[in-house]
Amino acid sequence: MKRLICLLLLSVWSLSSQAGPALQGDVIADLNALQSLLKESQSQEAALAQVIERATAQAERLASGNQSDQWASALYQQLAAGALARQDQHAAAADRLTIARGLNGVDSAQAARWLREEASLRRAAGQRNQAIELLSEWLSNQQDIEAVWQLTRLLAQQERWEEAAVWLEQALNETSELTETQQALALAVFRNAGQGEQALGWLLDGLSAQSDAADWRQAAGLAQQAGQAGVAAGLWEAAWQLEKLPEQQDFWLLIQLHLSGGSPARAAEHLEWALKEGDIVRDESHLRLLANAWRQAKDVEKALNAWHTLALHTQAAADWRAYGQLAYAWGEDGQAKQAFARASSLGDKEAEQWLSSFN
DSSP states (O other): HHHHHHHHHHHTTTTTTTTTSOOOHHHHHHHHHHHHHHHHHTHHHHHHHHHHHHHHHHHHHTTOOOHHHHHHHHHHHHHHHHHHHHHHHHHHHHHHHHHHHHHHOOOHHHHHHHHHHHHHHHHTTTHHHHHHHHHHHHHOOOHHHHHHHHHHHHHHHOOOOHHHHHHHHHHHHHHHSHHHHHHHHHHHHHHHTTHHHHHHHHHHHTOOSSSSHHHHHHHHHHHHHHHHHOHHHHHHHHHTTSOOOOOOHHHHHHHHHHHHTTTTHHOOOOOOHHHTSSSOOOOOHHHHHHHHHHHHHHEEEHHHHHHHHHHHHHHHHHHHHHHHHHHHHHHHHHHHHHHHHHHHHTOOOOHHHHHHHHH
């Protein structure tokens, strides 16, 4: 906001006095005096109130005069806007610039500058829709990348996602390096505008071994949202190999992503390694997950070995029968017969029926 105040102050004479009709000497002197008072006042309420009162009276007195008078009226309104802004009365300050822009004698260039300043005041006042309209008008005739980002953020704050996505595309095309805040805004707009694939592609372009864990997590999450489970699994795998995701919960998500992303063999390999290294407990749930992973991968030898190991561990008739059914389906009749016999001995009636098919 302080930067905006500086703009308001500096533009009164360094920019404005040369842009409009000639002013009378007493008006110039009065404007100079008020501007000096505003500059020196800092945030002193009495001085600011004096500027507002005097500038308002002069602006109203001159508003109905000729072009020169109206130009002076506009400058007085700008001074009042500066003082009001210092009092954090942003909406009232913006109203003064609206009046100034509409007066006869104000050329298009100065009106445009005041429009841009008014947009910033409306934004500071929380009047987002009005700020959006003003920034859109400003950008229809100006190249201003900062304003493009501001407009994108305002549209996002109003949940006008599709409009925000249009302006975001322009912002990305004109920005060589994004700040963290801009990156977060871009991803939010892409996601909410239903452009998950664009967000993912944009994010993948910036991923590297130096990217932090949050970037890898975000990319994998976007891939899932875009329905690209295989890509999500690949991203999580890459991050795991780079030791970006060291937590046990990250390991289990890696397993699930491989299982859902079409790479169950890789999930099984991770499980086997973790069991071998003692990173996970060799219990029923983990052995069953391993057996199902190898079955999903359709690796006959490893799947049957895993199911045999599971059945030995649980000694459950259902597991022996499931092992036998899998062996039978894959033409391993010897293993199937032994498995059904074991299930039958444990009282499984369905296994007895399977076993009879071998007679």
